[in-house]
Amino acid sequence: MTSIHSDALAWQPPAGHGHTLLHLPHHSVLTAPADLSLAELTGSGPRAALAPHVHVPRTGIRYWLVPWTWYVTQGCLAPRITLRHRPTLLIPHADQLTGPAPSWTHFDTCTDLWVTPLAPLLHQLGRATGNAIPLPRPACVLCAQDTDPSRCVRLSTGKPAHPDCARARGYQPAPSGVWSSPEPGPGARPLRSPRR
Structure with missing residues:
Protein backbone atom coordinates (compact mmCIF):
# COMPACT_ATOMS: atom_id res chain seq x y z
CA MET A 1 0.00 0.00 0.00
CA GLY A 130 17.23 36.61 -1.69
CA ASN A 131 14.51 35.95 0.92
CA ALA A 132 14.70 33.08 3.39
CA ILE A 133 11.40 31.22 3.07
CA PRO A 134 10.55 29.18 6.18
CA LEU A 135 8.76 25.89 5.85
CA PRO A 136 5.10 26.40 6.85
CA ARG A 137 4.17 25.09 10.29
CA PRO A 138 2.33 21.78 10.31
CA ALA A 139 -1.22 21.55 11.59
CA CYS A 140 -2.61 19.04 14.05
CA VAL A 141 -4.51 16.46 12.02
CA LEU A 142 -7.11 16.17 14.80
CA CYS A 143 -7.96 19.84 15.45
CA ALA A 144 -6.44 21.62 12.38
CA GLN A 145 -4.60 24.18 14.54
CA ASP A 146 -0.91 25.11 14.25
CA THR A 147 1.55 22.82 15.99
CA ASP A 148 5.06 23.48 17.19
CA PRO A 149 7.07 20.84 15.28
CA SER A 150 9.24 20.23 18.36
CA ARG A 151 6.16 19.46 20.48
CA CYS A 152 3.86 17.59 18.12
CA VAL A 153 3.61 13.81 18.06
CA ARG A 154 3.53 11.61 14.97
CA LEU A 155 0.46 9.39 14.62
CA SER A 156 0.53 5.93 13.05
CA THR A 157 -1.00 7.57 9.95
CA GLY A 158 2.20 9.63 9.60
CA LYS A 159 0.38 12.88 10.41
CA PRO A 160 1.32 15.33 13.21
CA ALA A 161 -0.93 16.02 16.21
CA HIS A 162 -0.93 17.84 19.54
CA PRO A 163 -0.23 15.34 22.34
CA ASP A 164 -3.43 16.43 24.16
CA CYS A 165 -5.53 15.94 21.02
CA ALA A 166 -4.02 12.48 20.46
CA ARG A 167 -4.69 11.45 24.07
CA ALA A 168 -8.26 12.78 23.91
CA ARG A 169 -8.91 10.59 20.84
CA GLY A 170 -7.43 7.50 22.49
CA TYR A 171 -4.06 7.37 20.75
CA GLN A 172 -1.24 5.82 22.79
CA PRO A 173 2.52 6.38 22.46
CA ALA A 174 4.45 3.30 21.32
CA PRO A 175 8.12 2.56 22.15
CA SER A 176 8.97 3.57 18.56
CA GLY A 177 7.73 7.09 19.32
CA VAL A 178 4.81 6.79 16.92
CA TRP A 179 1.38 7.09 18.52
CA SER A 180 -0.86 4.17 17.58
CA SER A 181 -4.53 4.54 16.80
CA PRO A 182 -7.16 3.43 19.24
CA GLU A 183 -8.93 0.14 18.72
CA PRO A 184 -12.45 0.90 17.49
CA GLY A 185 -15.05 -0.26 19.96
CA PRO A 186 -18.64 -1.33 19.22
CA GLY A 187 -20.42 1.44 17.34
CA ALA A 188 -17.25 3.52 17.02
CA ARG A 189 -16.97 5.65 13.94
CA PRO A 190 -13.64 6.27 12.19
CA LEU A 191 -12.09 9.69 12.63
CA ARG A 192 -12.45 12.00 9.69
CA SER A 193 -9.91 14.56 8.60
CA PRO A 194 -10.79 18.18 9.31
CA ARG A 195 -12.32 19.97 6.33
CA ARG A 196 -10.15 22.38 4.42
Missing part, protein backbone atom coordinates in the same frame (compact mmCIF):
# COMPACT_ATOMS: atom_id res chain seq x y z
CA THR A 2 1.42 3.40 -0.97
CA SER A 3 0.92 6.66 0.89
CA ILE A 4 -0.84 9.72 -0.49
CA HIS A 5 2.54 11.49 -0.38
CA SER A 6 4.26 8.87 -2.55
CA ASP A 7 1.27 8.78 -4.91
CA ALA A 8 1.50 12.57 -5.21
CA LEU A 9 5.22 12.40 -6.01
CA ALA A 10 4.55 9.77 -8.70
CA TRP A 11 1.96 11.95 -10.50
CA GLN A 12 2.51 12.64 -14.21
CA PRO A 13 0.78 15.04 -16.57
CA PRO A 14 -1.23 13.69 -19.50
CA ALA A 15 0.94 12.55 -22.42
CA GLY A 16 1.36 14.50 -25.64
CA HIS A 17 0.61 18.14 -26.44
CA GLY A 18 -2.28 20.29 -25.24
CA HIS A 19 -3.82 21.24 -21.90
CA THR A 20 -6.32 19.70 -19.49
CA LEU A 21 -8.14 21.34 -16.58
CA LEU A 22 -7.44 19.06 -13.60
CA HIS A 23 -8.38 19.09 -9.92
CA LEU A 24 -5.37 17.90 -7.91
CA PRO A 25 -6.63 16.80 -4.46
CA HIS A 26 -3.23 15.39 -3.40
CA HIS A 27 -1.14 18.41 -4.41
CA SER A 28 -0.43 22.01 -3.56
CA VAL A 29 0.84 24.57 -6.05
CA LEU A 30 3.64 26.98 -5.23
CA THR A 31 3.76 30.05 -7.48
CA ALA A 32 6.61 32.46 -8.05
CA PRO A 33 7.10 35.39 -10.45
CA ALA A 34 8.30 34.47 -13.92
CA ASP A 35 10.95 37.21 -13.80
CA LEU A 36 12.92 35.74 -10.89
CA SER A 37 16.47 34.68 -11.65
CA LEU A 38 16.51 30.99 -12.40
CA ALA A 39 20.32 30.77 -12.22
CA GLU A 40 20.02 29.64 -8.58
CA LEU A 41 17.61 26.89 -9.59
CA THR A 42 20.02 25.23 -12.00
CA GLY A 43 23.38 23.59 -11.49
CA SER A 44 24.45 20.79 -9.19
CA GLY A 45 23.88 19.73 -5.62
CA PRO A 46 20.48 20.11 -3.94
CA ARG A 47 19.25 22.13 -6.93
CA ALA A 48 19.21 18.93 -8.96
CA ALA A 49 16.35 17.65 -6.76
CA LEU A 50 13.81 20.01 -8.33
CA ALA A 51 11.19 18.80 -10.78
CA PRO A 52 10.15 20.69 -13.91
CA HIS A 53 7.77 23.60 -13.41
CA VAL A 54 5.07 25.32 -15.43
CA HIS A 55 5.61 28.76 -16.96
CA VAL A 56 2.47 30.84 -17.60
CA PRO A 57 3.48 33.80 -19.82
CA ARG A 58 0.04 35.45 -19.78
CA THR A 59 0.05 35.91 -15.98
CA GLY A 60 3.83 36.22 -15.51
CA ILE A 61 4.12 33.34 -13.04
CA ARG A 62 5.86 30.00 -12.70
CA TYR A 63 4.41 27.21 -10.60
CA TRP A 64 5.62 23.96 -9.12
CA LEU A 65 3.46 21.09 -7.99
CA VAL A 66 4.29 19.80 -4.50
CA PRO A 67 2.67 16.99 -2.51
CA TRP A 68 -0.27 18.30 -0.48
CA THR A 69 0.46 18.27 3.23
CA TRP A 70 -1.40 19.18 6.38
CA TYR A 71 0.11 22.65 6.35
CA VAL A 72 -2.06 25.41 7.76
CA THR A 73 -0.13 28.14 6.01
CA GLN A 74 -1.37 28.81 2.56
CA GLY A 75 -1.24 32.13 0.82
CA CYS A 76 1.81 34.37 0.78
CA LEU A 77 4.95 32.65 2.14
CA ALA A 78 7.32 35.44 1.06
CA PRO A 79 7.09 38.43 -1.28
CA ARG A 80 5.48 37.13 -4.51
CA ILE A 81 5.73 33.46 -3.40
CA THR A 82 2.36 31.81 -2.68
CA LEU A 83 1.15 28.34 -1.77
CA ARG A 84 -2.36 27.01 -2.52
CA HIS A 85 -3.69 23.60 -1.54
CA ARG A 86 -5.65 21.16 -3.69
CA PRO A 87 -5.84 23.38 -6.75
CA THR A 88 -7.75 23.10 -10.01
CA LEU A 89 -5.29 24.06 -12.73
CA LEU A 90 -4.93 24.14 -16.49
CA ILE A 91 -2.16 21.55 -16.74
CA PRO A 92 0.03 21.38 -19.84
CA HIS A 93 0.54 17.90 -21.25
CA ALA A 94 4.00 16.37 -20.91
CA ASP A 95 5.25 17.48 -24.34
CA GLN A 96 3.87 21.04 -24.09
CA LEU A 97 7.20 22.88 -23.77
CA THR A 98 6.58 26.19 -25.60
CA GLY A 99 3.87 28.63 -26.57
CA PRO A 100 1.83 31.44 -25.04
CA ALA A 101 -0.26 29.02 -22.95
CA PRO A 102 1.11 27.25 -19.83
CA SER A 103 4.09 25.05 -20.70
CA TRP A 104 6.62 22.92 -18.85
CA THR A 105 10.15 24.23 -18.20
CA HIS A 106 12.85 21.59 -17.74
CA PHE A 107 16.41 22.13 -16.50
CA ASP A 108 19.28 19.83 -17.31
CA THR A 109 19.35 18.97 -13.60
CA CYS A 110 15.63 18.17 -13.26
CA THR A 111 14.57 14.86 -11.80
CA ASP A 112 12.39 12.38 -13.65
CA LEU A 113 9.53 13.40 -11.35
CA TRP A 114 6.93 16.05 -12.18
CA VAL A 115 6.36 16.95 -8.51
CA THR A 116 8.92 18.55 -6.17
CA PRO A 117 9.09 18.08 -2.37
CA LEU A 118 8.32 21.42 -0.71
CA ALA A 119 11.39 21.88 1.53
CA PRO A 120 14.11 21.82 -1.18
CA LEU A 121 11.95 23.98 -3.44
CA LEU A 122 11.52 26.66 -0.76
CA HIS A 123 15.26 26.56 -0.09
CA GLN A 124 16.11 27.13 -3.75
CA LEU A 125 13.44 29.81 -4.24
CA GLY A 126 14.79 31.55 -1.15
CA ARG A 127 18.24 31.59 -2.74
CA ALA A 128 16.82 32.84 -6.05
CA THR A 129 14.80 35.67 -4.46
Whole structure:
Protein backbone atom coordinates (compact mmCIF):
# COMPACT_ATOMS: atom_id res chain seq x y z
CA MET A 1 0.00 0.00 0.00
CA THR A 2 1.42 3.40 -0.97
CA SER A 3 0.92 6.66 0.89
CA ILE A 4 -0.84 9.72 -0.49
CA HIS A 5 2.54 11.49 -0.38
CA SER A 6 4.26 8.87 -2.55
CA ASP A 7 1.27 8.78 -4.91
CA ALA A 8 1.50 12.57 -5.21
CA LEU A 9 5.22 12.40 -6.01
CA ALA A 10 4.55 9.77 -8.70
CA TRP A 11 1.96 11.95 -10.50
CA GLN A 12 2.51 12.64 -14.21
CA PRO A 13 0.78 15.04 -16.57
CA PRO A 14 -1.23 13.69 -19.50
CA ALA A 15 0.94 12.55 -22.42
CA GLY A 16 1.36 14.50 -25.64
CA HIS A 17 0.61 18.14 -26.44
CA GLY A 18 -2.28 20.29 -25.24
CA HIS A 19 -3.82 21.24 -21.90
CA THR A 20 -6.32 19.70 -19.49
CA LEU A 21 -8.14 21.34 -16.58
CA LEU A 22 -7.44 19.06 -13.60
CA HIS A 23 -8.38 19.09 -9.92
CA LEU A 24 -5.37 17.90 -7.91
CA PRO A 25 -6.63 16.80 -4.46
CA HIS A 26 -3.23 15.39 -3.40
CA HIS A 27 -1.14 18.41 -4.41
CA SER A 28 -0.43 22.01 -3.56
CA VAL A 29 0.84 24.57 -6.05
CA LEU A 30 3.64 26.98 -5.23
CA THR A 31 3.76 30.05 -7.48
CA ALA A 32 6.61 32.46 -8.05
CA PRO A 33 7.10 35.39 -10.45
CA ALA A 34 8.30 34.47 -13.92
CA ASP A 35 10.95 37.21 -13.80
CA LEU A 36 12.92 35.74 -10.89
CA SER A 37 16.47 34.68 -11.65
CA LEU A 38 16.51 30.99 -12.40
CA ALA A 39 20.32 30.77 -12.22
CA GLU A 40 20.02 29.64 -8.58
CA LEU A 41 17.61 26.89 -9.59
CA THR A 42 20.02 25.23 -12.00
CA GLY A 43 23.38 23.59 -11.49
CA SER A 44 24.45 20.79 -9.19
CA GLY A 45 23.88 19.73 -5.62
CA PRO A 46 20.48 20.11 -3.94
CA ARG A 47 19.25 22.13 -6.93
CA ALA A 48 19.21 18.93 -8.96
CA ALA A 49 16.35 17.65 -6.76
CA LEU A 50 13.81 20.01 -8.33
CA ALA A 51 11.19 18.80 -10.78
CA PRO A 52 10.15 20.69 -13.91
CA HIS A 53 7.77 23.60 -13.41
CA VAL A 54 5.07 25.32 -15.43
CA HIS A 55 5.61 28.76 -16.96
CA VAL A 56 2.47 30.84 -17.60
CA PRO A 57 3.48 33.80 -19.82
CA ARG A 58 0.04 35.45 -19.78
CA THR A 59 0.05 35.91 -15.98
CA GLY A 60 3.83 36.22 -15.51
CA ILE A 61 4.12 33.34 -13.04
CA ARG A 62 5.86 30.00 -12.70
CA TYR A 63 4.41 27.21 -10.60
CA TRP A 64 5.62 23.96 -9.12
CA LEU A 65 3.46 21.09 -7.99
CA VAL A 66 4.29 19.80 -4.50
CA PRO A 67 2.67 16.99 -2.51
CA TRP A 68 -0.27 18.30 -0.48
CA THR A 69 0.46 18.27 3.23
CA TRP A 70 -1.40 19.18 6.38
CA TYR A 71 0.11 22.65 6.35
CA VAL A 72 -2.06 25.41 7.76
CA THR A 73 -0.13 28.14 6.01
CA GLN A 74 -1.37 28.81 2.56
CA GLY A 75 -1.24 32.13 0.82
CA CYS A 76 1.81 34.37 0.78
CA LEU A 77 4.95 32.65 2.14
CA ALA A 78 7.32 35.44 1.06
CA PRO A 79 7.09 38.43 -1.28
CA ARG A 80 5.48 37.13 -4.51
CA ILE A 81 5.73 33.46 -3.40
CA THR A 82 2.36 31.81 -2.68
CA LEU A 83 1.15 28.34 -1.77
CA ARG A 84 -2.36 27.01 -2.52
CA HIS A 85 -3.69 23.60 -1.54
CA ARG A 86 -5.65 21.16 -3.69
CA PRO A 87 -5.84 23.38 -6.75
CA THR A 88 -7.75 23.10 -10.01
CA LEU A 89 -5.29 24.06 -12.73
CA LEU A 90 -4.93 24.14 -16.49
CA ILE A 91 -2.16 21.55 -16.74
CA PRO A 92 0.03 21.38 -19.84
CA HIS A 93 0.54 17.90 -21.25
CA ALA A 94 4.00 16.37 -20.91
CA ASP A 95 5.25 17.48 -24.34
CA GLN A 96 3.87 21.04 -24.09
CA LEU A 97 7.20 22.88 -23.77
CA THR A 98 6.58 26.19 -25.60
CA GLY A 99 3.87 28.63 -26.57
CA PRO A 100 1.83 31.44 -25.04
CA ALA A 101 -0.26 29.02 -22.95
CA PRO A 102 1.11 27.25 -19.83
CA SER A 103 4.09 25.05 -20.70
CA TRP A 104 6.62 22.92 -18.85
CA THR A 105 10.15 24.23 -18.20
CA HIS A 106 12.85 21.59 -17.74
CA PHE A 107 16.41 22.13 -16.50
CA ASP A 108 19.28 19.83 -17.31
CA THR A 109 19.35 18.97 -13.60
CA CYS A 110 15.63 18.17 -13.26
CA THR A 111 14.57 14.86 -11.80
CA ASP A 112 12.39 12.38 -13.65
CA LEU A 113 9.53 13.40 -11.35
CA TRP A 114 6.93 16.05 -12.18
CA VAL A 115 6.36 16.95 -8.51
CA THR A 116 8.92 18.55 -6.17
CA PRO A 117 9.09 18.08 -2.37
CA LEU A 118 8.32 21.42 -0.71
CA ALA A 119 11.39 21.88 1.53
CA PRO A 120 14.11 21.82 -1.18
CA LEU A 121 11.95 23.98 -3.44
CA LEU A 122 11.52 26.66 -0.76
CA HIS A 123 15.26 26.56 -0.09
CA GLN A 124 16.11 27.13 -3.75
CA LEU A 125 13.44 29.81 -4.24
CA GLY A 126 14.79 31.55 -1.15
CA ARG A 127 18.24 31.59 -2.74
CA ALA A 128 16.82 32.84 -6.05
CA THR A 129 14.80 35.67 -4.46
CA GLY A 130 17.23 36.61 -1.69
CA ASN A 131 14.51 35.95 0.92
CA ALA A 132 14.70 33.08 3.39
CA ILE A 133 11.40 31.22 3.07
CA PRO A 134 10.55 29.18 6.18
CA LEU A 135 8.76 25.89 5.85
CA PRO A 136 5.10 26.40 6.85
CA ARG A 137 4.17 25.09 10.29
CA PRO A 138 2.33 21.78 10.31
CA ALA A 139 -1.22 21.55 11.59
CA CYS A 140 -2.61 19.04 14.05
CA VAL A 141 -4.51 16.46 12.02
CA LEU A 142 -7.11 16.17 14.80
CA CYS A 143 -7.96 19.84 15.45
CA ALA A 144 -6.44 21.62 12.38
CA GLN A 145 -4.60 24.18 14.54
CA ASP A 146 -0.91 25.11 14.25
CA THR A 147 1.55 22.82 15.99
CA ASP A 148 5.06 23.48 17.19
CA PRO A 149 7.07 20.84 15.28
CA SER A 150 9.24 20.23 18.36
CA ARG A 151 6.16 19.46 20.48
CA CYS A 152 3.86 17.59 18.12
CA VAL A 153 3.61 13.81 18.06
CA ARG A 154 3.53 11.61 14.97
CA LEU A 155 0.46 9.39 14.62
CA SER A 156 0.53 5.93 13.05
CA THR A 157 -1.00 7.57 9.95
CA GLY A 158 2.20 9.63 9.60
CA LYS A 159 0.38 12.88 10.41
CA PRO A 160 1.32 15.33 13.21
CA ALA A 161 -0.93 16.02 16.21
CA HIS A 162 -0.93 17.84 19.54
CA PRO A 163 -0.23 15.34 22.34
CA ASP A 164 -3.43 16.43 24.16
CA CYS A 165 -5.53 15.94 21.02
CA ALA A 166 -4.02 12.48 20.46
CA ARG A 167 -4.69 11.45 24.07
CA ALA A 168 -8.26 12.78 23.91
CA ARG A 169 -8.91 10.59 20.84
CA GLY A 170 -7.43 7.50 22.49
CA TYR A 171 -4.06 7.37 20.75
CA GLN A 172 -1.24 5.82 22.79
CA PRO A 173 2.52 6.38 22.46
CA ALA A 174 4.45 3.30 21.32
CA PRO A 175 8.12 2.56 22.15
CA SER A 176 8.97 3.57 18.56
CA GLY A 177 7.73 7.09 19.32
CA VAL A 178 4.81 6.79 16.92
CA TRP A 179 1.38 7.09 18.52
CA SER A 180 -0.86 4.17 17.58
CA SER A 181 -4.53 4.54 16.80
CA PRO A 182 -7.16 3.43 19.24
CA GLU A 183 -8.93 0.14 18.72
CA PRO A 184 -12.45 0.90 17.49
CA GLY A 185 -15.05 -0.26 19.96
CA PRO A 186 -18.64 -1.33 19.22
CA GLY A 187 -20.42 1.44 17.34
CA ALA A 188 -17.25 3.52 17.02
CA ARG A 189 -16.97 5.65 13.94
CA PRO A 190 -13.64 6.27 12.19
CA LEU A 191 -12.09 9.69 12.63
CA ARG A 192 -12.45 12.00 9.69
CA SER A 193 -9.91 14.56 8.60
CA PRO A 194 -10.79 18.18 9.31
CA ARG A 195 -12.32 19.97 6.33
CA ARG A 196 -10.15 22.38 4.42
